[in-house]
Amino acid sequence: MKPLVGISADRRLRGKHPSHGVGEKYIAAVAVGAAAVPVLIPALGAATDWDTLVERCDGFMFTGSESNVEPFHYGGPASEPGTLHDADRDATTLPLISRAVAAGIPVLAICRGFQEMNVAFGGTLWQRVHAVEGKLDHRENEAEPLDEQYGPAHDIEVEPGGWLERCGGVRRWRVNSLHSQGVQALAPGLEIEARAPDGLIEAFRVRDAATFAVGVQWHPEWKFQQDSFSLSLFAAFGAACRLHSSSR
Numbered sequence: 001m002k003p004l005v006g007i008s009a010d011r012r013l014r015g016k017h018p019s020h021g022v023g024e025k026y027i028a029a030v031a032v033g034a035a036a037v038p039v040l041i042p043a044l045g046a047a048t049d050w051d052t053l054v055e056r057c058d059g060f061m062f063t064g065s066e067s068n069v070e071p072f073h074y075g076g077p078a079s080e081p082g083t084l085h086d087a088d089r090d091a092t093t094l095p096l097i098s099r100a101v102a103a104g105i106p107v108l109a110i111c112r113g114f115q116e117m118n119v120a121f122g123g124t125l126w127q128r129v130h131a132v133e134g135k136l137d138h139r140e141n142e143a144e145p146l147d148e149q150y151g152p153a154h155d156i157e158v159e160p161g162g163w164l165e166r167c168g169g170v171r172r173w174r175v176n177s178l179h180s181q182g183v184q185a186l187a188p189g190l191e192i193e194a195r196a197p198d199g200l201i202e203a204f205r206v207r208d209a210a211t212f213a214v215g216v217q218w219h220p221e222w223k224f225q226q227d228s229f230s231l232s233l234f235a236a237f238g239a240a241c242r243l244h245s246s247s248r
Contacts, residue, residue: 003058003241005036008096008113010065011043011088026063026110029221033234034059036241045091050099059106059212059241062093062113064219068181069094069115074124083127094120101206101213106240108233109215114204115181117215121206123187128180129200136198138217140178150222153177156194156202163205163214164193167236168229175202175218175229182217190215212240 007030009020020042030038036059041048053060067086071079073094079085093113097120100107109117115125130137140149152174158165165171183201186192193214194203206213214237220230 001245003034003036003238003245004039004056005030005034005059005061005241006039006041006053006057008060008062008089008093009040009042010063010067010086012086022063023221025219025221026061029224029234030061033221033224033231034238034241036238041092041096043086043088043092045088048092048096050096053096054099054103054105057100057105058245059108059237060096060100061237062097062107062109062116064111064113064178065089067112068127069112069119069125071125071127074119076124076127079127090116097121101209104210104244106212106237106244107206107209107214108212108237110221111179111217111219112181114215114217115179115183118183118187118190118204121187121189123183123190124185126182126184129182130180134198135182135200136177136196138177138179138182138196138200140176149178150176150219154197156196156218158194158203159192162191162193164203168232170229173229175220176222177217178219179217211244212237 007022009022027038030036067084070085093116129135158171190204191207196202203216224230
């Protein structure tokens with residue numbers, strides 16, 4: 001049987017009704033790229049049964065989102081007016097990330113998920129990277145077509161001898177960039193795997209994790225089948241999930 005991979009959902013209003021949703025690109029990356037069965041994890045906050053999720057799932061993907069982690073979770077200043085938050089997602093994913101890693105379940109965190117992972121382990125975030133002296137503007141131009149928004153934006157420098165270099169087989173790769181927040185202080189226990197040209201952390205792993213526990217700031221799920229680096233990342237995640245499933 002294929003492994004079961006839980007995918008974090010956002011909680012949003014659709015009309016007047018609260019709804020939980022996951023972008024199809026993440027579902028496809030799990031189903032095809034990782035060769036696993038994707039399962040939606042609703043943002044139920046304190047009502048989440050984390051123990052059952054950890055017991056039943058063979059892996060977790062924490063997705064990107066238009067919303068930002070609320071700054072009180074990492075002791076940051078108040079957000080700029082108009083910033084989109086998702087308190088229910090924060091209350092679901094932050095506890096689940098640490099539980100999953102502690103239980104030895106493979107974790108792949110993307111964009112917002114990457115930022116959540118840093119916060120879950122005690123790190124902090126810049127809320128507006130483009131406003132930080134010496135940093136690039138990592139945001140997309142929302143007026144452009146999607147293919148341009150998700151097109152290659154800058155190179156990343158992969159840490160020599162690190163896990164990501166072994167996985168992808170490259171020291172440099174060109175990635176997309178669609179985020180305003182970024183890692184400020186890296187959490188204890190996380191190991192840097194790649195940086196942007198301005199030094200911003202673009203990938204990390206949990207140093208002492210028993211299995212796959214990796215976060216990336218870019219969006220490898222976008223047209224992953226056309227990108228060898230993305231394919232290798234999802235293949236490695238899927239392999240770790242199958243190994244966990246077979247060990248049950």
